[in-house]
Amino acid sequence: MRSRLCLFLLTFSLFSCSCEPETIARFAFSGMEAMMGEGFMPSEEIRALGKFQGMSVSMSQSTTDGETESTIFLKLENGDPLALGGQPEVLARKCAEIYLRDFERSIDYQKITVQFLQSDPSNPQNIAMQDYTFDVKDF
Incomplete structure (x- = not known):
């Protein structure tokens, strides 16, 4: 139940964000590069x-x-x-x-x-x- 709530809040914050999708994608890619090299x-x-x-x-x-x-x-x-x-x-x-x-x-x-x-x-x-x-x- 707790994980569902966290997932809901994360999803809500991403979709209610007024920032551009490119910004979110760049953030995700930078996180991936930090992890993979x-x-x-x-x-x-x-x-x-x-x-x-x-x-x-x-x-x-x-x-x-x-x-x-x-x-x-x-x-x-x-x-x-x-x-x-x-x-x-x-x-x-x-x-x-x-x-x-x-x-x-x-x-x-x-x-x-x-x-x-x-x-x-x-x-x-x-x-x-x-x-x-x-x-x-x-x-």
């Missing part, structure tokens, strides 16, 4: 490279036969087809390079996977995906 959120430099409409990042850790492997997944959505061009692997490598340069805890990970996701404007459930995986130590 500086540069966790993909930079606008990456967005500009491919004119991506959406960007997100997630981390994964798996253990196989006692060996732990950690991976960064950089998801870049609905980029400009001309920017992706005939060599999307070159763009993927450049995006990985910029992300790893900016993320202060990138050395804690062994691999980075850059995913290009393109959705069909007339049917958003049709999605094309290209994955490019690189070893972090190569950057």
Whole structure:
């Protein structure tokens, strides 16, 4: 009951706030970066490279036969087809390079996977995906 009351008060304060949603989002992102490390959120430099409409990042850790492997997944959505061009692997490598340069805890990970996701404007459930995986130590 107490947690419901706290959740209600938090929700009420967020929705009754007269500040702009961008301010709340910036506050949330800064909190996330404080927890995950500086540069966790993909930079606008990456967005500009491919004119991506959406960007997100997630981390994964798996253990196989006692060996732990950690991976960064950089998801870049609905980029400009001309920017992706005939060599999307070159763009993927450049995006990985910029992300790893900016993320202060990138050395804690062994691999980075850059995913290009393109959705069909007339049917958003049709999605094309290209994955490019690189070893972090190569950057």
